[in-house]
Amino acid sequence: MAMLINGQPGxxxxxxxxxxxxxxGIYRTxxxxxxxxxxxxxxxxxxxxxxxxxxxxxxxxxxxLAEIVQLAAGVEQGVAKILLTRGVGARGYAMPADSQPTRxxxxxxxxxxxxxxxxxxxxxxxxxxxxxxxxxxxxxxxxNRLENVLARSEWSDPDIHEGLMLDQRGxxxxxxxxxxxxxxxxxxxxxxxxxNGVQGMLRDWLFAHVPQLGYQLDEADIAPARLWQxxxxxxxxxxxxxxxxxxxxxxxxPAGHPCCQQLQALLVLQA
Amino acid sequence: MAMLINGQPGxxxxxxxxxxxxxxGIYRTxxxxxxxxxxxxxxxxxxxxxxxxxxxxxxxxxxxLAEIVQLAAGVEQGVAKILLTRGVGARGYAMPADSQPTRxxxxxxxxxxxxxxxxxxxxxxxxxxxxxxxxxxxxxxxxNRLENVLARSEWSDPDIHEGLMLDQRGxxxxxxxxxxxxxxxxxxxxxxxxxNGVQGMLRDWLFAHVPQLGYQLDEADIAPARLWQxxxxxxxxxxxxxxxxxxxxxxxxPAGHPCCQQLQALLVLQA
Numbered sequence: 001m002a003m004l005i006n007g008q009p010g011x012x013x014x015x016x017x018x019x020x021x022x023x024x025g026i027y028r029t030x031x032x033x034x035x036x037x038x039x040x041x042x043x044x045x046x047x048x049x050x051x052x053x054x055x056x057x058x059x060x061x062x063x064x065l066a067e068i069v070q071l072a073a074g075v076e077q078g079v080a081k082i083l084l085t086r087g088v089g090a091r092g093y094a095m096p097a098d099s100q101p102t103r104x105x106x107x108x109x110x111x112x113x114x115x116x117x118x119x120x121x122x123x124x125x126x127x128x129x130x131x132x133x134x135x136x137x138x139x140x141x142x143x144n145r146l147e148n149v150l151a152r153s154e155w156s157d158p159d160i161h162e163g164l165m166l167d168q169r170g171x172x173x174x175x176x177x178x179x180x181x182x183x184x185x186x187x188x189x190x191x192x193x194x195x196n197g198v199q200g201m202l203r204d205w206l207f208a209h210v211p212q213l214g215y216q217l218d219e220a221d222i223a224p225a226r227l228w229q230x231x232x233x234x235x236x237x238x239x240x241x242x243x244x245x246x247x248x249x250x251x252x253x254p255a256g257h258p259c260c261q262q263l264q265a266l267l268v269l270q271a
Numbered sequence: 272m273a274m275l276i277n278g279q280p281g282x283x284x285x286x287x288x289x290x291x292x293x294x295x296g297i298y299r300t301x302x303x304x305x306x307x308x309x310x311x312x313x314x315x316x317x318x319x320x321x322x323x324x325x326x327x328x329x330x331x332x333x334x335x336l337a338e339i340v341q342l343a344a345g346v347e348q349g350v351a352k353i354l355l356t357r358g359v360g361a362r363g364y365a366m367p368a369d370s371q372p373t374r375x376x377x378x379x380x381x382x383x384x385x386x387x388x389x390x391x392x393x394x395x396x397x398x399x400x401x402x403x404x405x406x407x408x409x410x411x412x413x414x415n416r417l418e419n420v421l422a423r424s425e426w427s428d429p430d431i432h433e434g435l436m437l438d439q440r441g442x443x444x445x446x447x448x449x450x451x452x453x454x455x456x457x458x459x460x461x462x463x464x465x466x467n468g469v470q471g472m473l474r475d476w477l478f479a480h481v482p483q484l485g486y487q488l489d490e491a492d493i494a495p496a497r498l499w500q501x502x503x504x505x506x507x508x509x510x511x512x513x514x515x516x517x518x519x520x521x522x523x524x525p526a527g528h529p530c531c532q533q534l535q536a537l538l539v540l541q542a
Contacts (some may be wrong), residue, residue, distance in 0.1 A: 003286060012283035013291065015274060015375055020284065020354070022416035023294030029362070054417070055424070079362065083291070091300070091350065091379070093416065093423035093447055104286055108362070132403035133439060136421055144415035145293035145364065146325070150407055152364035153326070168404060176364055 002071040003106040007063075017102055019085030022093065023143035025102070026050040028201070030068070031238055032078035032107060037068050039238070039270055042201045047082065049199075050140045056084060057101050064105065071107035078109045079239060085143070113240055118264060121246030121255070122161035122235070124175065126224075127151040131167040131174075131196040139199035152176045162235060164224075164248070172222040173197045178237035181206070182222065182230035183215075183259045192219040202236040205270075206263065213262050232257035241267060273342040274377040278334075288373050290356030293364065294414035296373070297321040299472070301339070302509055303349035303378060308339050310509070310541055313472045318353065320470075321411045327355055328372050335376065342378035349380040350510060356414070384511055389535060392517030392526070393432035393506070395446060397495075398422040402438040402445075402467040410470035423447045433506060435495075435519070443493040444468045449508035452477070453493065453501035454486075454530045463490040473507040476541075477534065484533050503528035512538060 003011050018024035028047055031038040044061050051059060068080050087099040129151035137144070151163055162175040174180055174197045181190045188210060193199050210217045227233055231254055233245040244260040245253055274282050289295035299318055302309040315332050322330060339351050358370040400422035408415070422434055433446040445451055445468045452461045459481060464470050481488045498504055502525055504516040515531040516524055 001287075005286060011286050013286050015276060015282050015284050015354075015377070016272075017291070018420075020288070020291045020356075021298070021414065022420050023414055024417060024420050027292070081362070083286075085291075091352070093419045094427075095420065095424050106286070129407060132405035134403040134418065136400060137417055142417055143292065143294055144417045146295065146408055146413055146415045147405065148364045149289075149293050149295050149366065153366050156365075 001106055001108045003104065004067050004071065006103050007067065013102055013104065014088045016088045017085055018087060018089045018099070019083070019102060019143055021089075023145075024054075025083060025085030025143045026054060026056065026141055027081060027083040027143065028141060029238055030080040030082070032068075032072045032075050032080050035069065035072045035075055036271070037065070037072070037080055039201060039205060040065060042205050043238070046141070046199065046201045046204065047084070050142070051084065053140050054142065055095065056086060059084065059103070067105040068107065071105060075107055075109050077112060078107055080105065080107045083143075117161060117243050118241055121244040121253075123159055123247045123250075124162045124164055124245055125155055125160050125249055127154050127163040127165045127176065129154065129165065131165055133168055133195040135195055138196050139193045141198050148176050161243070166224060167196050169195075170223070172224050172227070175235055178235040178240060178243070179203045181217075181234050181236065182226060183232040183234070183257055184230055186215050188215050188217045188259065189220040189222060190217065191222050200236055201238050202242070202267075205267075206236060209266055210263070213259075213266065215259065227253070230254075232259050234260040272377055272379045274375065275338050275342065277374050278338065284373060284375065285359045287359045288356055289358060289360045289370070290354070290373060290414055292360075294416075295325075296354060296356030296414045297325060297327065297412055298352060298354040298414060299412060300509055301351040301353070303339075303343045303346050303351050306340065306343045306346055307542070308336070308343070308351055310472060310476060311336060313476050314509070317412070317470065317472045317475065318355070321413070322355065324411050325413065326366065327357060330355065330374070335374075338376040339378065342376060346378055346380050348383060349378055351376065351378045354414075388432060388514050389512060392515040392524075394430055394518045394521075395433045395435055395516055396426060396431050396520055398425055398434040398436045398447065400425065400436065402436055404439055404466040406466055409467050410464045412469050419447050432514070437495060438467050440466075441494070443495050443498070446506055449506040449511060449514070450474045452488075452505050452507065453497060454503035454505070454528055455501055457486050459486050459488045459530065460491040460493060461488065462493050471507055472509050473513070473538075476538075477507060480537060481534070484530075484537065486530065498524075501525075503530050505531040
């Protein structure tokens with residue numbers, strides 16, 4: 001792994017960083033292809049939006065991009081991670097007036113997930129862990145991720161590829177590391193993320209691109225039973241791309257709808 | 272500041288630690304008096320309970336205590352902090368099977384809060400930030416503290432000493448860094464913490480000790496209006512001890528009830 005911390009090579013941060021003390025920060029994972037971050041403009045927009053929500057200082061786009069490209073030199077396929085915290089602070093929850101944010105950029109080579117998942121679909125389960133409702137944090141990819149950690153700890157079977165999560169209201173929100181979509185004719189619906197959930201970069205990308213293929217994407221309150229009426233269910237995440245769901249808790253979903261494959265074909269063309 | 276990381280002097284942790292990546296860990300702050308942690312047995316019990324809830328490995332009591340005492344040598348008055356994470360892990364939410372926990376112990380000299388607060392009472396405000404409901408994490412002093420950070424960021428007036436927090440249901444739960452109690456005759460009530468909130472060590476201590484003074488302490492669902500019927504309201508936290516509340520949002524509460532002062536007198540006798 002190659003890493004820069006505030007622009008300097010290193011792999012350690014201060015034990016007094018508020019990212020550790022309180023999870024007071026945000027992050028993003030980014031696919032690297034041939035030394036470059038994919039869909040960078042979309043990733044950067046999400047970073048900016050999340051930083052603004054938590055009153056973190058704005059990030060210089062050129063600086064971030066230069067650091068990623070520096071670390072990704074010679075990396076054919078890999079993962080970049082950007083993590084931004086409110087920096088080192090004295091004890092106590094109050095945001096320090098004079099804190100310098102901590103900026104962590106890393107790149108790791110990585111061969112990606114098995115190709116079969118994007119082609120044949122994945123097996124998912126239901127998680128018992130339910131997401132809480134917190135409008136102030138909903139959608140942000142912040143460092144308070146214990147709910148996802150607990151949900152992911154519910155299974156260890158390698159043939160289960162993801163876990164769907166409901167919230168306290170009983171609504172479908174996301175999977176542990178991906179957003180979820182239901183294809184209903186020419187309409188695609190995805191859970192509203194105003195109470196919880198993580199707004200993935202590819203979710204934004206899909207909102208902008210599905211109309212090109214004649215689909216319409218809408219946010220909705222989605223009860224779990226609605227999954228079984230869908231013509232196709234698929235997941236999105238910047239590293240997995242788009243995965244159709246083949247089975248939920250062992251039960252097969254309809255196969256053969258072209259929507260996810262069409263979107264994959266469009267996505268593969270993106271730099 | 273003096274710090275030990277996994278027993279070794281140092282002030283940095285791996286940037287790959289899950290405590291930073293996901294807030295996957297717990298912590299405790301402890302008052303130091305004359306080189307020793309106060310109410311250690313109570314603090315250790317809370318650490319054990321929280322570690323078990325998050326499936327973190329058990330902590331050796333003698334080792335932790337020895338590290339605190341080592342760092343606190345010659346410190347008349349100060350603050351110790353113990354922070355335990357699930358350690359360094361590969362990318363992804365799944366708990367690594369072979370992770371070694373990260374144990375961080377630090378001691379800082381500190382003169383304490385102004386004495387007048389414990390004697391004359393404090394001014395508190397209402398926070399707009401509402402706590403979410405999450406039974407799986409309720410009560411745990413974990414590293415996912417963004418709600419507290421947002422609540423504490425609502426004011427900067429140094430004459431406001433704490434902020435009371437409601438939850439999504441509209442119930443009183445705690446203050447940003449302390450537990451809250453209402454004195455109603457010989458009965459004291461404190462919010463139930465089965466949906467959210469942090470179970471402070473002194474809260475446990477109070478449950479065990481108020482009967483000695485002829486009081487009874489009960490958990491309850493507490494609507495905010497009930498504060499105005501109380502004969503006294505007070506706060507607890509291992510560093511502040513017990514603070515009576517003098518004013519809420521500028522409005523004076525009844526003064527002169529002996530309960531908090533009686534408990535302070537009992538607390539001061541504890542090692």
